[in-house]
Amino acid sequence: MPKLAGFDMDGTLIQGRLVFALADRFDLSDKVRAIQQSEGMLGHEQTKAIAALFAGLTKKDLLDAIESIPLTKNCERTVAALRERGYYKIGIISDSYTVAASAVADRLQLDFVSANELQMENGKITGKVKMPLGWEKIGCFCKISVCKRYHLEKAARQFGVPIQATLAVGDTKSDICMIRRAGVGVVFMPKDSEIAKAADKIVQESDLLKVLEFAA
Numbered sequence: 463m464p465k466l467a468g469f470d471m472d473g474t475l476i477q478g479r480l481v482f483a484l485a486d487r488f489d490l491s492d493k494v495r496a497i498q499q500s501e502g503m504l505g506h507e508q509t510k511a512i513a514a515l516f517a518g519l520t521k522k523d524l525l526d527a528i529e530s531i532p533l534t535k536n537c538e539r540t541v542a543a544l545r546e547r548g549y550y551k552i553g554i555i556s557d558s559y560t561v562a563a564s565a566v567a568d569r570l571q572l573d574f575v576s577a578n579e580l581q582m583e584n585g586k587i588t589g590k591v592k593m594p595l596g597w598e599k600i601g602c603f604c605k606i607s608v609c610k611r612y613h614l615e616k617a618a619r620q621f622g623v624p625i626q627a628t629l630a631v632g633d634t635k636s637d638i639c640m641i642r643r644a645g646v647g648v649v650f651m652p653k654d655s656e657i658a659k660a661a662d663k664i665v666q667e668s669d670l671l672k673v674l675e676f677a678a
């Protein structure tokens with residue numbers, strides 16, 4: 463049976479978070495944190511507000527920031543091992559930005575990317591963002607900019623893989639809906655208490671190869 467794997471990017475495939483790396487470079491960290499901690503804002507509203515902070519930065523600024531973050535230990539080996547086990551489609555499902563996620567996907571020779579698209583004009587970020595959403599179509603609780611469950615289901619459908627034959631890996635509460643829906647859902651180095659409670663398959667060591675213990 464053909465299989466498919468969907469990986470979160472920040473904190474899962476890479477050892478950091480793009481938004482923080484970018485914010486650090488341009489002295490926007492406090493502003494990003496304030497938005498992320500604002501209780502009254504839904505996830506997708508936060509994504510919109512954070513994208514607006516980056517207005518005026520260039521595609522190169524984004525690519526420099528993503529390149530500054532190392533891949534997680536054994537990232538390439540994990541992808542190769544999954545291919546050997548029949549995962550013929552492997553991709554990134556991220557609430558980060560397509561420019562960055564595509565750069566990581568190219569490096570790892572992955573097959574698909576779902577992420578937020580920053581609008582660019584004359585090579586600069588305008589501050590507007592096109593969010594793929596998806597939760598409104600399937601009634602998902604997450605209400606974030608990229609409903610990972612919706613995009614896992616969409617990729618599985620697109621590539622003709624039954625949902626039971628999917629693997630999803632992530633590290634924060636934004637990954638919960640995808641991890642619960644996947645045939646095999648693995649929490650990798652959990653960063654908050656909600657995700658730690660969301661699945662029984664947990665990797666507590668910063669080595670992506672450990673995920674293979676759960677992926678048949």
Ligand SMILES: [Zn+2]
Nearest residue numbers: 602604609639
């Ligand atoms: Zn969702």
